[in-house]
Amino acid sequence: MTDHTFEGETGGAVAPPDPWDPLVRITHWLVAAAVLVNGLIDKPGGITHVWIGWAVLAVLATRMAWGFIGPAEARFSSFPPSPRAALAHVRDLHRGRPKEHRSHNPAGTIMVYALWASLAVVVVTGLVMTDARSPVTIAEEKIAVASGDWSALAAASKKDEDHGLKDVAEEVHGAFANLLLILAAFHVGGVVVESRALRRNLLRPMLYGKHKA
Amino acid sequence: MNKLLIAAVFALAPLTAIAMPAVGDMVGKDPAQATASLEKAGCLNPDFEAEDGHIEAKCHDAGMKRWEVYIDPRTGKVAKVKAND
Numbered sequence: 001m002t003d004h005t006f007e008g009e010t011g012g013a014v015a016p017p018d019p020w021d022p023l024v025r026i027t028h029w030l031v032a033a034a035v036l037v038n039g040l041i042d043k044p045g046g047i048t049h050v051w052i053g054w055a056v057l058a059v060l061a062t063r064m065a066w067g068f069i070g071p072a073e074a075r076f077s078s079f080p081p082s083p084r085a086a087l088a089h090v091r092d093l094h095r096g097r098p099k100e101h102r103s104h105n106p107a108g109t110i111m112v113y114a115l116w117a118s119l120a121v122v123v124v125t126g127l128v129m130t131d132a133r134s135p136v137t138i139a140e141e142k143i144a145v146a147s148g149d150w151s152a153l154a155a156a157s158k159k160d161e162d163h164g165l166k167d168v169a170e171e172v173h174g175a176f177a178n179l180l181l182i183l184a185a186f187h188v189g190g191v192v193v194e195s196r197a198l199r200r201n202l203l204r205p206m207l208y209g210k211h212k213a
Numbered sequence: 214m215n216k217l218l219i220a221a222v223f224a225l226a227p228l229t230a231i232a233m234p235a236v237g238d239m240v241g242k243d244p245a246q247a248t249a250s251l252e253k254a255g256c257l258n259p260d261f262e263a264e265d266g267h268i269e270a271k272c273h274d275a276g277m278k279r280w281e282v283y284i285d286p287r288t289g290k291v292a293k294v295k296a297n298d
Contacts, residue, residue: 045264129265138263145263148244153263154286163292166265 015100017073018205024074025206027063031056031119032184039181047142051135053126060119078103079112086110098197105194111187118180125173129166233280234291240282242289256282267292 019025034056042048067076085106092098098105104112130138137156144152195202232255234240240250244261247270251259256272259282263269268284279297284290 131266133266141263145261145268150243150268150286153266153268154242156266167293 015200016103016205017071019208020205021071021074023062023066023070027059027066028206030059031063031115034059035119035180035184039177045129047135047139050126050130050138053123054135056119057123057127060116060123063116073103075103079106079109081109081113082106083110093193093197096197098194100198108187108190108194111183111190115180115183115187118176118183121176122173122180125169125176128169129173233274233294234282236291236294238291239289240284240291242286247284247289251282256280271297 020028034052038044038049038052038056042052066074072078079101086109089098089106093107103109133141133156141153141156144150191202234251234254234256238250238254240254241247247261247268248259251257251270251272255274256270257274259270259272261268261270264283266286268286270282270284271279272282273279281293281295281297282291283293283295285292
């Protein structure tokens with residue numbers, strides 16, 4: 001992990017930007033909201049759930065692209081995953097001497113990749129479960145069935161050959177959705193601990209940046 | 214004799230509680246037909262919804278335990294039965 005000072009940054013000599021660039025902030029909060037709503041609030045398999053799933057696919061793809069073409073601190077090259085560095089960072093944190101990093105710290109980096117990987121698994125298994133049908137199509141099917149007409153669904157549905165695959169996808173989808181919520185809780189806890197150790201609010205740069213003078 | 218009868222009732226009670234349509238059973242391709250077949254099989258007061266290409270019938274058994282019965286809309290047969298815990 002290399003530490004740099006960026007011109008115009010205010011997060012500290014070798015700290016992450018304050019604020020993070022707009023796309024990082026927007027995608028971060030869109031994903032956070034999606035995980036909370038789809039994981040805890042809306043009805044699994046419902047239209048809202050499917051719409052949010054497709055939106056997450058778009059947001060995740062955008063953030064992945066930003067990892068190659070975005071500003072330096074948003075690029076994957078700025079936060080390569082290193083379990084050894086992550087453990088060293090946790091040790092430093094425990095001793096009360098965490099180091100600053102230009103992008104995500106090594107422990108945060110592991111969390112970021114774990115969250116993205118889990119999110120990708122949830123999205124892909126969701127697509128398998130729904131045969132990648134659009135939310136509009138699914139809404140039309142639900143309306144038709146609710147009105148007592150099953151013929152449209154019968155015409156659209158495939159043979160049951162892949163039922164086993166869908167069952168597996170459903171189990172994996174649920175397990176990784178729960179894992180996402182657990183990881184999110186650890187992520188929030190990590191931000192609190194790190195903020196206290198650094199005596200700097202790490203949430204603020206992800207919200208709106210430095211206070212105006 | 215009475216004790217034997219009571220014991221038999223308690224022993225068989227769980228079997229009646231889990232009476233549900235089985236995978237492969239023909240229940241029908243329309244709501245009226247499916248409702249009649251499902252209720253006859255122990256899936257009471259079914260509520261139908263489209264779910265992942267199937268008709269999902271949400272119902273309860275005689276013991277008020279909730280179940281989800283998935284029907285293939287092309288064949289009208291039960292594709293999956295799941296307890297709704």
